[in-house]
Amino acid sequence: MKKKFGWLSAILALMILIAACGTNSGSDNTAEKASESNESGEVSEAPYEVVYAFPIFQSVPKDLNLVQDEINKISKAKINVTVKLLPISISAWTNQINLMMTSGEKLDMLAHFDYSTQVSKGKLYPIGDIMEQYGKGIIDALGQDYYNATKINGKSYGVPSIRDLAQDYGYIIRKDLVEKHNIDLSQVKTYEDYEKIFSVIKAKEPNMVGVTNMSGNSVLGTYSTRDSLGDDFGVLLNNGQTDFEIVNWFATDEYAQQLKTIRKWYQAGYILKDAAQNQEATQAIIKAGKAAGNFSHMKPGFEAQESRGIGMKVVAVRTAPAVAKTSTVTNVMLGVSSNAEKPEKVLQFLNLMYTDKDIVNLFDWGIEGKHYVKMEGQDNMIKYPDGVDGDNVGYFGYGWMHGNQFLSQVFEGDDPEVFIKQAEFNKTAVKSKALGFTFNSEPVKTEVAAATGVLQQFRRGLESGVLDVDKELPKFIAKLKDAGIDKIMEEKQKQLDEWAKANGN
Amino acid sequence: MTIENKSFQWIINIIMMAIAIACLIPFSLLIMSSISSEASIIQNGYTFFPEEFSMKAYGYLWTHWSELGRAYGITVFITVVGTAASLAITSMLAYPISRSDLPLKNLFAFLVFFTLLFNGGLVPTYLIYTQVFHLKNTIWALLIPGLLMNGFNVLLVRTFFMTSIPPALIEAASIDGAGEIKIFYRIVLPLSLPIMATIGLFAAILYWNDWFNGLTYVTDSKYFSIQTILNKMMTDIQFLTSNSNIAGSSATSEIAEIPSTSVRMAIAVIGVLPILIAYPFFQKYFIKGITIGAVK
Amino acid sequence: MMSHLAQTAPLAKTSQETNIKKKQGLKKLKRYLPLFLLMIPGLVYLIINNYLPLFGMVIAFKDINYSKGIFGSDWIGLKNFEFLFRSSDAFIITRNTLLYNGAFIIINTVIAVAIAIILNDIKNKFLSRFYQSVIVLPYLISMVVVGYLAFSVFSIDSGLMNKTILPMLGMKDISWYTEPQYWPYILTIVHAWNGAGFLCVIYLASIISIDPEYYEAATLDGASKWQQVRAITIPLITPVITMMTLLAIGRIFYSDFGLFYQVPMNSGALADTTNVIDTYVFRGLMVLGDIGMSSAAGVYQSIVGFVLVIVSNYIVRKVNRENALF
Incomplete structure (x- = not known):
């Protein structure tokens, strides 16, 4: 017995030793960081290398390094900074970033999609502190309203890429069906009106349903008339136009009504029977002729984008207005890592991504002549060079992620004015009163975890019409209560009131 | 052979045949689905008799051949090296613990067992391997973390040694003047071929199927193994199809062209086939005859 | 004095015992040394792969903040x-x-x-x-x-x-x-x-x-x-x-x-x-x-x-x- 303890304690001692080493090196790092940021005024000889991690949804393009070299030529000359692109597969993304940050690997800049958590977990450097000095161009490009939307307790920790920052909502349908059956889309004014389309499809196309689910989501999908305030646990009705009173969305009459309508459609055969399990992509289902269309959030140019995805022309019906909410702004963000050695250098580079047309186009389309060519006679339009197509092109980038997309050229097939229209859309969109409020769920994370589980359990079934609303909705509401949604809402209301006061409302 | 024995053989063969069919049917559904056309899958689901055949899924994988070919090489390498190393250190640890006369053997067994239940999680493991041993973006990262040896195999081999190797045999060899190490590889190992083949197979499957190390410890695509790439493809496709607004923004027409429903089946097929080809190699040691009786 | 004696006597005895034990132990060690050597690679691997990372269990009791690191993050009990x-x-x-x-x-x-x-x-x-x-x-x-x-x-x-x-x-x-x-x-x-x-x-x-x-x-x-x-x-x-x-x-x-x-x-x-x-x-x-x-x-x-x-x-x-x- 004694010997056993001897062994165990030896191992324990070893572990503590290692652990201690870990702490030491950790504190060393922060000390270094502090000293270095003190001497930030000096001009360093060697260019600073910015490691920029971003998720990638395909294999890494083979000419990535060539494009990186071209970007570096410009950035080195302008601000003495080079960039190292670090694409990480989306399947490894969250893990990889967590691991890199805990182990202190070099990481300066990253794209992210869950702003609130990233900030509350301390992953991001508060760039708001140095924004006026190094990131003026970003604020100008973004506009003060949208820049303010990124502030948490008065401080910005990241900036959205410039793309569609608001969303409107509606339904897309195959154009050929509309023409063939003379469907009058203009008669659809409200959500309930969609039935007029679905019933025609049901009658005329026996093998097709009127609406399919959004892939990986319910039939209702992202269709929204509320400001979810991030997570839907406590929302502002009427797109946040009325007041600051948080309500439980799932217990509202409006929600119940939406569900009942969906259920009615499901029973009438307007919806795929497997809508709550279906694993296929929406586009594939529509392309295969199994459904006529689907609900979605939208933006200018959405029809062209979806037509390309489906491979058939589609038209859109919009029934909910364009609204800008914190969630529509912060769902794709760029930020400086809290591990960054010289945040000011990183921010300078980020600034280039919002102001330098050449850098943006390198990021989005690659090298001119090699990965794209300008279209003759059309300013700002580009296409693939001869002999190059989507399958063998050596580079592709995600314009919606890498900084200011509005500086990007437009690819053949899109509306030449798509970015101008999107900029206008951002400007004219209705703004939720709570635009700029970011909920910090940290104080109630136990409840949020439990409630998220409940949401996962009921939502897709109910919002696809598969479950009986009268029976399951009360259960859903009761379970959310059990999980502590009231506590979440209370915390959220508190934070929102404080925010509103601080912002002069 | 007596009549009774003959009918007994008939009965057990029928039972086994039924079980074999139960195992094969889903697998053949898998293969048929991988060569069905996209539209027919969406209309009718995965079926044994698709309305329309299509090799598009394999065509899609073929366009990634340069990537996949290299990855196959990496996978074969880590599977062979990893399995050999795993067999060596697993049996070397299991044998002493199996000896009832070894001092502290229960403590060691406990130490092995303990690792099966408790683990520190990914974050500390990653810290140790990348900060202390600097394995990130090396081939070692695919071989060592988590895969090289596991407590389950050690305990399995240990139990086998305990039950199948008579202590008298070891004693006799010891009296004849053979050292412990010689006894281990000249007597114990040859008598244990079936279990060695078993855990060898398990280790090989583990190495072959591993994509996690590739995603965790490797960001440089030159060290991606076949399963890492296949897994990435699968999640990428899933992500692209369920986030059409993101995917649609990129100009590549690729997304619309991916035969996503059949590709995931094709991916499963090309991931499994090589293991099936390697299987007979392990099976060779599953023969009766190399038994204690024969040695004695 | 008495107490002193009473104390030393068993002490002497035990040290003698441990001596014998030690000798036996040495002999045993020599005999089993090859077996222990065989175990080394496996045990080293277990220590690196399984025992050292156990320190990470502290994460379960912490509110992890990445700018503070694992050890700098706040304890939050259960x-x-x-x-x-x-x-x-x-x-x-x-x-x-x-x-x-x-x-x-x-x-x-x-x-x-x-x-x-x-x-x-x-x-x-x-x-x-x-x-x-x-x-x-x-x-x-x-x-x-x-x-x-x-x-x-x-x-x-x-x-x-x-x-x-x-x-x-x-x-x-x-x-x-x-x-x-x-x-x-x-x-x-x-x-x-x-x-x-x-x-x-x-x-x-x-x-x-x-x-x-x-x-x-x-x-x-x-x-x-x-x-x-x-x-x-x-x-x-x-x-x-x-x-x-x-x-x-x-x-x-x-x-x-x-x-x-x-x-x-x-x-x-x-x-x-x-x-x-x-x-x-x-x-x-x-x-x-x-x-x-x-x-x-x-x-x-x-x-x-x-x-x-x-x-x-x-x-x-x-x-x-x-x-x-x-």
């Missing part, structure tokens, strides 16, 4: 554990986890041992090899794909069940993914199909190694096949069965995530019979991605498993020392 018990479903998920795993241990062991015994008796070499290869096939298919295959059977629209089998039996359509009562059977069958082959290989390896002389002697005595199985095969592989069962008990709070998440296609309506600890944790943390809470779940599962194994190992020791794990 707060990370709260969500495991927060839900009104805590009872259901614990019950499901235990019942499924309990059933899996029994059913899979019985099937695997039975198949192994049968396989060992197959005389035809070719067929025997064929069966051996085929039964591990299901183990090689990932659960995601198994989920798709199951969907092709249970799909409401186009599934084999609703389209072909039920109409053939003259029965009405069943909405499989919203009716929880069928899933305990479906999941148990899928699990047996997926895992029994793997287990069977292990038992087969042990049965093959049984000395044929035992069977020869038994046949001479006129023992029937069934008697041989009961008197020879089963007792001789009992240590392996016991070990496998003990290991499975240790992991009884863990569950095959793919089986419970992918195969029911993450259908919430089935939660009553398909929600287990791992799926509950996954669903809850999907959005938060909190490593503190996921680590807490792991610690909880480990500790329960650990206690159960220690208890069962103790019982096994009482019954038969040889079969105990340690």
Whole structure:
């Protein structure tokens, strides 16, 4: 017995030793960081290398390094900074970033999609502190309203890429069906009106349903008339136009009504029977002729984008207005890592991504002549060079992620004015009163975890019409209560009131 | 052979045949689905008799051949090296613990067992391997973390040694003047071929199927193994199809062209086939005859 | 003085004893040195791969902040554990986890041992090899794909069940993914199909190694096949069965995530019979991605498993020392 303890304690001692080493090196790092940021005024000889991690949804393009070299030529000359692109597969993304940050690997800049958590977990450097000095161009490009939307307790920790920052909502349908059956889309004014389309499809196309689910989501999908305030646990009705009173969305009459309508459609055969399990992509289902269309959030140019995805022309019906909410702004963000050695250098580079047309186009389309060519006679339009197509092109980038997309050229097939229209859309969109409020769920994370589980359990079934609303909705509401949604809402209301006061409302 | 024995053989063969069919049917559904056309899958689901055949899924994988070919090489390498190393250190640890006369053997067994239940999680493991041993973006990262040896195999081999190797045999060899190490590889190992083949197979499957190390410890695509790439493809496709607004923004027409429903089946097929080809190699040691009786 | 003497005497005695012990120990050490040397690579690996990372268990008790690092983050006691018990479903998920795993241990062991015994008796070499290869096939298919295959059977629209089998039996359509009562059977069958082959290989390896002389002697005595199985095969592989069962008990709070998440296609309506600890944790943390809470779940599962194994190992020791794990 004694010997056993001897062994165990030896191992324990070893572990503590290692652990201690870990702490030491950790504190060393922060000390270094502090000293270095003190001497930030000096001009360093060697260019600073910015490691920029971003998720990638395909294999890494083979000419990535060539494009990186071209970007570096410009950035080195302008601000003495080079960039190292670090694409990480989306399947490894969250893990990889967590691991890199805990182990202190070099990481300066990253794209992210869950702003609130990233900030509350301390992953991001508060760039708001140095924004006026190094990131003026970003604020100008973004506009003060949208820049303010990124502030948490008065401080910005990241900036959205410039793309569609608001969303409107509606339904897309195959154009050929509309023409063939003379469907009058203009008669659809409200959500309930969609039935007029679905019933025609049901009658005329026996093998097709009127609406399919959004892939990986319910039939209702992202269709929204509320400001979810991030997570839907406590929302502002009427797109946040009325007041600051948080309500439980799932217990509202409006929600119940939406569900009942969906259920009615499901029973009438307007919806795929497997809508709550279906694993296929929406586009594939529509392309295969199994459904006529689907609900979605939208933006200018959405029809062209979806037509390309489906491979058939589609038209859109919009029934909910364009609204800008914190969630529509912060769902794709760029930020400086809290591990960054010289945040000011990183921010300078980020600034280039919002102001330098050449850098943006390198990021989005690659090298001119090699990965794209300008279209003759059309300013700002580009296409693939001869002999190059989507399958063998050596580079592709995600314009919606890498900084200011509005500086990007437009690819053949899109509306030449798509970015101008999107900029206008951002400007004219209705703004939720709570635009700029970011909920910090940290104080109630136990409840949020439990409630998220409940949401996962009921939502897709109910919002696809598969479950009986009268029976399951009360259960859903009761379970959310059990999980502590009231506590979440209370915390959220508190934070929102404080925010509103601080912002002069 | 007596009549009774003959009918007994008939009965057990029928039972086994039924079980074999139960195992094969889903697998053949898998293969048929991988060569069905996209539209027919969406209309009718995965079926044994698709309305329309299509090799598009394999065509899609073929366009990634340069990537996949290299990855196959990496996978074969880590599977062979990893399995050999795993067999060596697993049996070397299991044998002493199996000896009832070894001092502290229960403590060691406990130490092995303990690792099966408790683990520190990914974050500390990653810290140790990348900060202390600097394995990130090396081939070692695919071989060592988590895969090289596991407590389950050690305990399995240990139990086998305990039950199948008579202590008298070891004693006799010891009296004849053979050292412990010689006894281990000249007597114990040859008598244990079936279990060695078993855990060898398990280790090989583990190495072959591993994509996690590739995603965790490797960001440089030159060290991606076949399963890492296949897994990435699968999640990428899933992500692209369920986030059409993101995917649609990129100009590549690729997304619309991916035969996503059949590709995931094709991916499963090309991931499994090589293991099936390697299987007979392990099976060779599953023969009766190399038994204690024969040695004695 | 007296007390001093009284103290030294036993001391002297013990030091003498330890001397002898030491000598014996040295001799023992010399004898077993080669064996200890053999163990070194394995033990070093366990220390690096399994024991050193254990310090990470502190994450379960911390509110991780990446700018502060693991050790600089604040301690928050048991707060990370709260969500495991927060839900009104805590009872259901614990019950499901235990019942499924309990059933899996029994059913899979019985099937695997039975198949192994049968396989060992197959005389035809070719067929025997064929069966051996085929039964591990299901183990090689990932659960995601198994989920798709199951969907092709249970799909409401186009599934084999609703389209072909039920109409053939003259029965009405069943909405499989919203009716929880069928899933305990479906999941148990899928699990047996997926895992029994793997287990069977292990038992087969042990049965093959049984000395044929035992069977020869038994046949001479006129023992029937069934008697041989009961008197020879089963007792001789009992240590392996016991070990496998003990290991499975240790992991009884863990569950095959793919089986419970992918195969029911993450259908919430089935939660009553398909929600287990791992799926509950996954669903809850999907959005938060909190490593503190996921680590807490792991610690909880480990500790329960650990206690159960220690208890069962103790019982096994009482019954038969040889079969105990340690």
